[in-house]
Amino acid sequence: MPEKKTVSRARADKRAGKAPTTQAGEFVKEAIDHVRSGKHGVKSAKQAVAIGLSKARRSGVDLKAPKKGAVSESTRKKAEKDREAGQHTSTARKSASTETKAKRSRTTRSVLEREGGQGASGGALSKQAKSAAAKRPAASRSAAAKQASHTMSASTRSNAAKKAAATKGAQGRSAAAKKAAHTRAARAHH
Missing domain, CATH: 1.10.1220 (Arc Repressor Mutant)
Structure with missing residues (x-):
């Protein structure tokens, strides 16, 4: 369950006309903060990002599922289910009981608590960001860098x-x- 301040920041981003990926960034930051504060652990930086994106989709951020072939089919289906849950376009399928949901939640948390916090370290996040950027075309990376330098104030530069x-x-x-x-x-x- 995401924190209220995270949801409000994401909504503020939406009102400001920012992209769904930017809105989802608030949830990814929250997931990383949780790992760093010791609430739970993660196997890798990729898992921390995945937890944040899942929370974002379930909270109503209109973030599309990855394209076919980009990730495993099970990951794609999970992303689509999360998005549907957030958009409240529930199908006629029956929901799991409260008891089942609670048991699942407890199990997930206990598994994550056994993981370490190295997945949210600066080095791990840097490595993840670099590998994700390497998959993007050079033109896209260059445009992002230009955009970042334009939005930076003179004093920040x-x-x-x-x-x-x-x-x-x-x-x-x-x-x-x-x-x-x-x-x-x-x-x-x-």
């Missing part, structure tokens, strides 16, 4: 540059300055 310079070290800054000068000189000749 400045702070990011300061942080980058601080982590580089003296030799790194010197090398970067030489490379920049070399690039400017090369471009001046064209």
Whole structure:
């Protein structure tokens, strides 16, 4: 069950006209926060993302199921069922009893509690983000990077540059300055 503040943030994103994936991001963040705070664990970063996306679909975020071939058929069907549950387009099928739902919920939670928290570590999430980005075409990645830099304020860009310079070290800054000068000189000749 997602927290009220997560649902309200997702609804605010929807009112602002943001994409369903952005709205779902609120639920993914919540799932990662739960793992980090020790509420439960996950096998991998991919599982943490999947938990968040499932919660998002069941909460009414209009997030489509993955395309055929992109994931296993069982995963696709689960995503479609979650979406239907969130859109309240219930079929004539009978729902499970409250007792069955409670037992399922308990079992799921106990399984997740036995998992570790490494799936939500910075390294695991970074690896997951890179592997997901690698599957996207270069044009899509480039467009996303441009969009991110446009939405960033000048002060945020400045702070990011300061942080980058601080982590580089003296030799790194010197090398970067030489490379920049070399690039400017090369471009001046064209």
